[in-house]
Amino acid sequence: MNYFELFNLPATFDVDVAELSTRYRELQKTAHPDRFANASEQQKLLAVSRTAQINDGFQTLKDPIRRAEHLLEMKGVELQNETQTVKDTSFLMQQMEWREALEDISRSGDEDEADKLERSFKQYRADITHALQDLLAKDDVAATQSAADHVRKLKFMAKLQDELVRIQDAMYD
Structure with missing residues (x-):
């Protein structure tokens, strides 16, 4: 199923979320099961x-x-249940540094360091997201594979962010 077609939106990474929400409400009105209470x-x-x-x-x-x-799935690349990891050495080194920083923050409860790490995560995600947008706009195999690696990085960053939030919640409790 092509969800862009379902919502009558262009198949691009940059989606107008307000327009998406409007179309969602319109589609829900026409398809809601309550409208079919007396149907077969x-x-x-x-x-x-x-x-x-x-x-x-x-x-x-x-x-x-x-x-x-x-x-990516529309381009033939399935990522949802894969086990492939990122092979970017610099990213792997950065992952190790971030993990160590999370452990340090967890032990020390240093709010300033937690804020600093959160800003670092946010900046990295912004950079990766910007590059991903450019890669997804291209229609070649190398760009598609690079985009897949960027998505893998973003998925990892989401897990790190969740871990940081859990640590911060524990610090503020």
Whole structure:
């Protein structure tokens, strides 16, 4: 299923989330199962299925990582259940530094260091996201493979961010 077609949006990484939300509400109005309360069982099941499809499409397109995965899937690259890791040595070294910083913050409870690390994560994600947007706009195999690596990096960064949030929550409790 091409969710961009479902929402009548161009298949690009840069999505107008406000427009996406508007189209989501419009689609929900037409397909909501309550509208089919007096319909046949088959029509009710189709409405439920269509609503689930609309919900999944909305969740996919509003999340940058899932949106990028969807765009890559449309180009024949499946990332959702893969086990391949990033082979970028500098990124692997950076991962180790970030993990050590998380451990240090967890032990010390240093709020300033936690804030500093959070800014570092945010800047890195912004840089990767910008590069990803450019790569996804290209239509060649090398750019697509590089885009897949960028998505893998963003997925890793999301896990690091979640870990940092858990540490910060524990510090502020």
